[in-house]
Amino acid sequence: MGVLKFRQYDVASQKNGVIIKQSVCQPKHQIYEQFIEKQKKAYLSEFEYAQQRGVVMQSWEQLVPFLPTKEEFELKRAYVGFECKRIEYWSDGLKVIGYIWKPKNTEGRKLPLIIVNRGGSLELGKLTPRLGLRFGFYNFLSNGFVVIGSQYRGNDGGQGKEEFGGADIHDVLNLIPLAKSLEYIDTNNIFMFGASRGGMTSYLTLKQGISVNAVAVIGGLSDLEANLNTFPELLNRWQKLIPDLKKNRGSCLRDRSAVYWSDKLDSPILILHGSADWRCNLDSQALALAQKLQESQKSHQLIVYEGDDHFLSFNRENSEKRIIEWFKSHMK
Template sequence: MKVRYLTLFLVFSFCFSHTQNGKIISKEVYKLHDTIMSRLKGNEHILEVLDKVKFSKIIYLSDGLRVTGYISEPKKEGVYPCIIANRGGNREFGAWNPYGIAFFLGEMASWNYVVVASQYRGNDGGEGQEEFGGKDVNDVLNLIPLLKELPNADTSRIGIEGGSRGGMMTYLALKRTCDFKAAAVVAGAADSFTNITSRPEMEKYVYSELIPNYFENKEKELKTRSAIFWADEMCKTTPLLILHGSADWRVLPTESMTLVNKLYEAKHPTRFILFEGADHGIREYRSEVFAQVKRHFDYYVRDLGKLPNMEPHGR
């Protein structure tokens, strides 16, 4: 009898924690420190952006864990389409910081979108530990029900974007849901085997430290995090914009090029731009990157544009 009650309790606890996914536990105004603002004084564009948007720091539930995230949204009242933004890096490296929040989350919110972003479990004071593309993918997907709590968010129009490791998280999300109207990826990690070959330190200090039982299940875990092996499983009603710099050494551009060929074979709506001589963040062409991402989201997310015909056609 005790075993039965214990089983029922565990089942109830599991179901309850999952029904709470995306629930906002706390939300507070996030203000950029005066020292940050003083450094931005000479940048007229970002000052115009910051005049249009506001930020919040949040704690939300994901698999029963309290996870830290951020919201960037227009100050003007209204109902807006949404973007889920996925950070790169691991642990505190590459985490959302005041500059990233201002320059990236603020920029996208200034396009009249509600933007939400996770630090992933275990970071910035959050509970648990990230798995570099394991259970922490739920921290991304649980932003979908979170958006439903926001009165100014139109959850029938959601896009998703990410850079580097955030690109990998974006691909993994597209493998699990068709909720997104469009996706954009900058220098996305798509082949973990190539990554650990070109950068052995990634295996030593990231993969082996964050992925549970990594060495016992190495090939399986690397394939799980490599979109080139399951490109045909990503949702085909989510058109992809993939951008990469040809001089990127952190994530080799061949990772995106190989993935694009796989997506072409799968007839997945994809636009690929290789920026000549650009680094990992495509900093040499940042304004063009923003323009391309905005055009992509405005057409497919904001305006619900028609998907292209991927079958051979024309004269």
């Protein structure tokens, strides 16, 4: 039985990153007024939670001038010259769901890649065909990048079970062989972007030795135990996701917290964080990690947006511009 298991694993590993099938994305139709109303509802909810925790956020009225204009919305919604593909690919013998955002015409081109690590967990915060309208995938594409992201195992119809930074990290690592199979990807120029939990995922893949030119993280999670001190409601959710968390809380959380192994983060890292982020506290997450990176003499840059939230709602364009500049400065 031992030999048989080894052979099964070997076969599975050989298939890692192989695309099983892909289809053109079918984004939900949304008019500008619906988009604005959805943003308002989400922001007011965020504002209420912040108040309950004693965190002062700017008002919705202050945010309105920073929202996309109708013209910008229509431009990005039209997606002229670009396309989205929903993919199913192999990872550790599991069929995992992901997305590819790319120019329609890639013939004869070699394009730099951004691997995007989603935030949230399970179905909350998962990738959608037009998530880029909010987080800048359109801006990434219009600046010459291809974007690929995983939903992580067990989500959006994929096989397996998410472990919030456990074996599901392989689902990101296996995007590297997937990218190498695509003739239009410039494999000398691969970058990584993560938001919130996606920041933790990005750090963990670096710990596992992924080779990327540079990384950018918004509102990243870098100390899980400290995060529970300011957001204790997360514990119940994490206990359902992280194997053995109830028995080995200390080691499980440290294994996922980059502040404890900053010496393993060898790619240049751009850290962007809002000072009014109640979900991932600035001091215990971004500032703490930046201090550790400084001590470890690791290449990094920290940008703090005063008064902004977890999603950098007031600095959407500026943060995307800084990320693109960071990646371009690390092109080979």
